[in-house]
Amino acid sequence: MSIFNISVLSLVFVLSCSSGDSDSNDVPTNLNVDISIIGSDTNNPNGNGSGTVVVSASANNAVRYAFRFGNGDQISSETGTTEHTFLQNGTNTYNIAVWAYSQSGAFINESYSVDVFKSDEAFATLVFSDEFEYEGSPDNQKWHHQIIPPNNGSWHNGELQHYTDREENSFVSDGSLKIKAIKEQYSYNGSTKEYTSARLNGKVAFTYGRVEVRAKLPSTAGTWPAIWTLGANVDETGNYFGDQYGSVGWPLCGEIDIMEQTGWNKNQTISHFHWGDLNTEEYMDTGGETAVAQASSEYHIYAMEWDSESIKTYVDDTLVFELPNSTNKPYNHEHYLILNIALGGNLGGDVPTNFTEDIFEIDYVRIYQ
Known part of the structure; x- marks a missing residue:
């Protein structure tokens, strides 16, 4: 019997993005975003059915971050890390938007598209x-x-x-x-x-x-x-x-x-x-x-x-x-x-x-x- 490795699959995006109107020296740069779909592996690339993702962001000159999942409200985070659980059953495509803000409020932002699996059938496999x-x-x-x-x-x-x-x-x-x-x-x-x-x-x-x-x-x-x-x-x-x-x-x-x-x-x-x-x-x-x-x-x-x-x-x-x-x-x-x-x-x-x-x-x- 083979050894199972049920692990988190990390989808890493590294990019530099547009900003709001501000002095260019104050705008955050080099936004790095890691989106981890909980329970994802080669056999279950969209997760284990929990519907949960963990998003971590970092950027130069950023003091706070914000996230939006689908059409939800913007969620603020000083650490740059947040967790979200999608509630719709099945495999669905969701938009995740991420902002990085400087002290003055200047920002860069980007959006990502991810497929996430959610199931109400607990612990079935x-x-x-x-x-x-x-x-x-x-x-x-x-x-x-x-x-x-x-x-x-x-x-x-x-x-x-x-x-x-x-x-x-x-x-x-x-x-x-x-x-x-x-x-x-x-x-x-x-x-x-x-x-x-x-x-x-x-x-x-x-x-x-x-x-x-x-x-x-x-x-x-x-x-x-x-x-x-x-x-x-x-x-x-x-x-x-x-x-x-x-x-x-x-x-x-x-x-x-x-x-x-x-x-x-x-x-x-x-x-x-x-x-x-x-x-x-x-x-x-x-x-x-x-x-x-x-x-x-x-x-x-x-x-x-x-x-x-x-x-x-x-x-x-x-x-x-x-x-x-x-x-x-x-x-x-x-x-x-x-x-x-x-x-x-x-x-x-x-x-x-x-x-x-x-x-x-x-x-x-x-x-x-």
């Missing part, structure tokens, strides 16, 4: 799945074992394990994926740990969609299972395909914790968001929690629904938390999915001395757009 109807190691066309910690040191949050790519720690059998945490001395790159586990990065980069993971969680104290995403532009742990690294660090890449379970309360799960404000770089976080009965003995569906307006997380049909989305959050670009169990650390807590092993069992993983 399956873009990635693993039903685990095979035996042995996880499919390496769909999953990457991340075993190298940041800077070849230890993992974050005081975690106690080494991650491995061995079948002892992750394997598929009887229709499900098992990620197993084991108490054993294991050395990697000169460091010896008392526990091993596995961290699987999904080989799909996607912007917006619905993620579903049907899973049973470990029951033993000290275990910290998680279903989460990172921005695909992260450089610190960004080898999600094994050979790719991004350009920004955490938290500017954005993190979505669809599900985490602490090591000391196995009757509830947490959903949390960590990000850096794209304008101020200030660290932000928020989230919620919900009770989950029989989380270890019964399957539950842990899900996320993500678009340009909000990110919602669920356990089965129960809403856990909703985060409003916006252009100053790093949740309008590609993310990738991660499944893992950590031992100890911030949310694992103390590992009992009699711990031997425990399993995070996943029935299926599905991503829709």
Whole structure:
């Protein structure tokens, strides 16, 4: 199976335009406009059905910008970036007008024509799945074992394990994926740990969609299972395909914790968001929690629904938390999915001395757009 790359396609226009009546020395010059159709790729050049575009403009000697989408009102922006969602269903051609203004009000402007796809049918297309109807190691066309910690040191949050790519720690059998945490001395790159586990990065980069993971969680104290995403532009742990690294660090890449379970309360799960404000770089976080009965003995569906307006997380049909989305959050670009169990650390807590092993069992993983 091929690796999916669901990405934003940027249409870049570089030009110099006409101006209003003013001293020519005061007129902005070299208007550059980038129009990104969200979810656009070679198979879906007009977008993923959200109808959303992000427009960024820059010009010499400009102090503010304005945009008009179709026949709508002019929208002002000091930063030169704005987002707009078209509401008409189907693929339609729209006019986007852009102005760059100087301090005195002199301007240059240009118009662009773009085709954008909009659909009210939410999350109808399956873009990635693993039903685990095979035996042995996880499919390496769909999953990457991340075993190298940041800077070849230890993992974050005081975690106690080494991650491995061995079948002892992750394997598929009887229709499900098992990620197993084991108490054993294991050395990697000169460091010896008392526990091993596995961290699987999904080989799909996607912007917006619905993620579903049907899973049973470990029951033993000290275990910290998680279903989460990172921005695909992260450089610190960004080898999600094994050979790719991004350009920004955490938290500017954005993190979505669809599900985490602490090591000391196995009757509830947490959903949390960590990000850096794209304008101020200030660290932000928020989230919620919900009770989950029989989380270890019964399957539950842990899900996320993500678009340009909000990110919602669920356990089965129960809403856990909703985060409003916006252009100053790093949740309008590609993310990738991660499944893992950590031992100890911030949310694992103390590992009992009699711990031997425990399993995070996943029935299926599905991503829709």
